[in-house]
Amino acid sequence: MRKFLVLLALMLFLSGCSREKSAVSDRAALVETITVNLESTDTYLKYVGIINSDSFKKYSFKSSGILKSIYVQQGQSVDEGEVLLELDKSDLKIQTDAAKNQADAAYSQYEKALSGAQDEDISAAKIDVEKAQAAYDYALLTFNDTKILFEEGAVSQSSFKEAELGLNIAEKELDQSKEVLNKTLAGTRSEDISSAKSQYEMSYNNYEAALKLYEEATLVCDVNGYVADILYKEGELIPAGYPVILVQSKNQIATVGLTQEDSEKVSVGTLARITVNNEVYSGKITNINQTPDEATMTFTAEISIDTDKKFYIGSIAEVELITGKSDGIYLEIPYILNDGENYVYILEEGKSIRKNIEVLDIVDDKALIRGLSDNDELIINGTDNIKDGSHVMKK
Incomplete structure (x- = not known):
C-alpha cells in the first residue's frame, strides 16, 4: 500500500513538470x-598619406657675395613681392655704373655717326689742312735751300737727308688732313655707322647684364607661402647658385602611393576625403605621376586639401579616394x-x-x-x- 502511494505521488509530480515545461516552450x-x-554610400580606396606643400621653392643668388640683410624669419608667412634677403651690393653698384657710362658714351658716338659731320667738325678739318699745308710749304722751302747748299758742299749729307725726311713727313700729314676733310665733307660712311651701332649695342647689353646682377642681389618672393628654412646667416659669403632660403607654398596637399591596380580606378579630379588630426576635409586628386617610385613601385598621387589651415609638413593623413557609389x-x-x-x-x-x-x-x-x-x-x-x-x- 505504501509503495503504491509513493508511485502515485511521483506520477503526479512528473505530470506537473511536463505541464510547466510546455507552458515555458509556448x-x-x-x-x-x-x-x-x-x-x-561612397565606395573608396583608403590610404595613409603625407602632408606636403604643393610647391617648395629654393631661392639662390646669381652672383656670389656677402649676405648683408635677412628680412624674414623661419616659419613666417610671406606674400608675393616681399623682399627676403639681400647681398652687399656696393661692388655691383660700381660695376653697374661703369657699364652705364660706357653705354652712354657708345650711344653718343652712334648718334654722332647718324647725324653726320657738324659745322664745327668741318671747320676743324679745314684748319688742320691749313696747318698741314703751311708745315709742308715750310718743309719744301727748307729742303730746296738745303739741297742747294749740299750741292755746293756747304752742308753735310746728313743735314740734306734730314731736310728730305721732314718734307716727306709734312707731305703725308698734308695728304692725311685733306683725306679727313674730304670724309668730313662727304659725311659718315655706312660701315662706320654700323660699327658705332654694334659698339653701342654691345655696351648696352653689358650694362643690362650688370644691372640684372645688381637687381638679383635682392631676393624677392614670388609665391604666397611660409619660410621653411634659411640656410645662411648675415655676414656669410654666399656662393652663386647655392640655395639660400626655402619657401613652401600655402597650398598644401596630401600625397599617397597608389598600387598599379588602384591607379587605374582613379584619375585627376577624383574626389577625396582627407582626415588630419581627427578633422575631415574635402579635396581632389590634382596629379598622378605616370612613372612608379623606384623603391616602392607605387604611383604618387597628389590630393588638394580644401582648407586654409596650415599643417606641419610630414604630418600623417588618412585619405579616402571616392571611386563611386554602392x-x-x-x-x-x-x-x-x-x-x-x-x-x-x-x-x-x-x-x-x-x-x-x-x-x-x-x-x-x-x-x-x-x-x-x-x-x-x-x-x-x-x-x-x-x-x-x-x-x-x-x-
Missing part, C-alpha cells in the same frame, strides 16, 4: 528589432552572428527566421552584406534565447 521570447533599408544593406558588425557561417535572425509573422548572409565589404564599422531584403526586420537583441522558427515578440 511562451514567446522577447526581442528587439530594427528595420534594414537599402543605402547608397547601393546595399549595411549592418553594424556586432549584429552579425556566426556558427561557421555568417547569419542573422529576422522577424517574420511572430517567428525568428534565420538568414545566412555574405559579407561583401567592411566600410568603417559597418559590413556591406548580401542575403537580406529592403525593409526586413532584423533582430538585434535577444538572439541568445531563440533559434530558427522560435516564437518571438518585440519588446
Whole structure:
C-alpha cells in the first residue's frame, strides 16, 4: 500500500513538470528589432598619406657675395613681392655704373655717326689742312735751300737727308688732313655707322647684364607661402647658385602611393576625403605621376586639401579616394552572428527566421552584406534565447 502511494505521488509530480515545461516552450521570447533599408554610400580606396606643400621653392643668388640683410624669419608667412634677403651690393653698384657710362658714351658716338659731320667738325678739318699745308710749304722751302747748299758742299749729307725726311713727313700729314676733310665733307660712311651701332649695342647689353646682377642681389618672393628654412646667416659669403632660403607654398596637399591596380580606378579630379588630426576635409586628386617610385613601385598621387589651415609638413593623413557609389544593406558588425557561417535572425509573422548572409565589404564599422531584403526586420537583441522558427515578440 505504501509503495503504491509513493508511485502515485511521483506520477503526479512528473505530470506537473511536463505541464510547466510546455507552458515555458509556448511562451514567446522577447526581442528587439530594427528595420534594414537599402543605402547608397561612397565606395573608396583608403590610404595613409603625407602632408606636403604643393610647391617648395629654393631661392639662390646669381652672383656670389656677402649676405648683408635677412628680412624674414623661419616659419613666417610671406606674400608675393616681399623682399627676403639681400647681398652687399656696393661692388655691383660700381660695376653697374661703369657699364652705364660706357653705354652712354657708345650711344653718343652712334648718334654722332647718324647725324653726320657738324659745322664745327668741318671747320676743324679745314684748319688742320691749313696747318698741314703751311708745315709742308715750310718743309719744301727748307729742303730746296738745303739741297742747294749740299750741292755746293756747304752742308753735310746728313743735314740734306734730314731736310728730305721732314718734307716727306709734312707731305703725308698734308695728304692725311685733306683725306679727313674730304670724309668730313662727304659725311659718315655706312660701315662706320654700323660699327658705332654694334659698339653701342654691345655696351648696352653689358650694362643690362650688370644691372640684372645688381637687381638679383635682392631676393624677392614670388609665391604666397611660409619660410621653411634659411640656410645662411648675415655676414656669410654666399656662393652663386647655392640655395639660400626655402619657401613652401600655402597650398598644401596630401600625397599617397597608389598600387598599379588602384591607379587605374582613379584619375585627376577624383574626389577625396582627407582626415588630419581627427578633422575631415574635402579635396581632389590634382596629379598622378605616370612613372612608379623606384623603391616602392607605387604611383604618387597628389590630393588638394580644401582648407586654409596650415599643417606641419610630414604630418600623417588618412585619405579616402571616392571611386563611386554602392547601393546595399549595411549592418553594424556586432549584429552579425556566426556558427561557421555568417547569419542573422529576422522577424517574420511572430517567428525568428534565420538568414545566412555574405559579407561583401567592411566600410568603417559597418559590413556591406548580401542575403537580406529592403525593409526586413532584423533582430538585434535577444538572439541568445531563440533559434530558427522560435516564437518571438518585440519588446
